Amino acid sequence: MNNIPWIFMGTFQNKDFDLLLNNVQIGIQNGVLGFDTAPSYKSEGVLGKVLKTLMTEGVVKREDLFISDKVDAWQMQENNGEMSKYVQDALNKMHLDYLDLVLVHWPIPEYLYATIRSLNELKEKGLIRNIGVCNVRLGHLKRIQSNVGILPDFIQNEIHPLNNCDEVVNWCNEKNIKIMAYSPLCRMNKKIIESPILQEVSVKYNKSIGQIILRWHMERNVMPVFMSHNPKRIVENTSIRDFSLEKNDIERINTMNENYKIFLESNGCPGYEIH
């Protein structure tokens, strides 16, 4: 199995080949080996092309990369949870033989279990190495376990100091389910930038607020999925392994939680189950 990355680069709506090639190259130079996409991001094809280019040039090997894709709600509905067609399409688009991870983008109640079963079959066939679910609560994970008989290998939620998902993070860490955080910096929301806690911690460690938050994720055993088109920011976001946060500072950042989400769950998943 490919190594599990410590950080991922997201590709949300990044369709520009040259821009993505540059970002990915800078990312790889700075230790980023995980790349995340989804059909709705419209970036599967271009990410595949970028990675193929870099593999052909010998910049990186396939076995060093960890490529994560998703299945979207409309796909779950269109084929009643039978996912082989879409996974094969994604592999073709990305010029790959296998995906390291396929996540269910939204836990649509009607199709969730059938989708997990189908992805599990594809995992057994070797087309997928890991299965995951995005935007989950503890109840989803427990119901997946009781209805399908397995737990996902990964979850991916919107996690940042304003929405720390404590309950699900602790549970997944106990069960050895890997946790990814999208929007890990809450898009540098005003409440983040102006937070006295983050400002103080930032001064204490002589790191930017972004670096402090990304390190906070690492301390909680969460892999941030960051996105940036700015080369300097990519270098900054990946320069977080030369320090660690004291327990007290982690706890102070945890107190910032106020259930603030950029992406509202019911918007992406009508009838979303909160328990």
Place this chain on the structure above:
Amino acid sequence: MKYIKKILQILQIISGNSYVRKRISEKNPGTFTENRRNFDILVIGDMCDVKDIIPQNKSYLQFDAPDRTLFASFLILQGKFSWLNEGKGKCIIVCKKNNEKKKSVSMFDIPFLHTIVINKYKLKKQQAELKYPLLSHPLQVCKFIFGKKYEMSSVEKCPIPEIEEFCAQRDIEFEYRVIID
């Protein structure tokens, strides 16, 4: 001259349609354009005057449209309840008596619905109507833009018990009120 008049009329219709579409979509806040979260109250349903039922210190969002059915309001609630403060939020659904039993969805409801809901209930026609709202439903558009805001009854029993159940499962306080016409 005749052609110029025709062209101007067509342009007026096109710009009128796009204005109405914009007004309809404005009712549905985007998660990137609206920074506020954790609202106290959601009001969904027909066009109503909320000033008497929303306490001054409470934050609220109102998703209203003319003659919105109870069925459509439930679909909207299913997709929009995450705007509420989890565990503390309240939803008020408002409907006219004669729209309680109708299982219909109108073009005004489309911007609030997820693609999978549009597919499930086969709402392509309403989706198409929303492209030309002035032509497809001129009277409803006038009601939407200039229509009066109705008053509401006191709290009543909701004729669709599933709504109450849905809210209870998500820790949402639920209230149903009828329009006084």
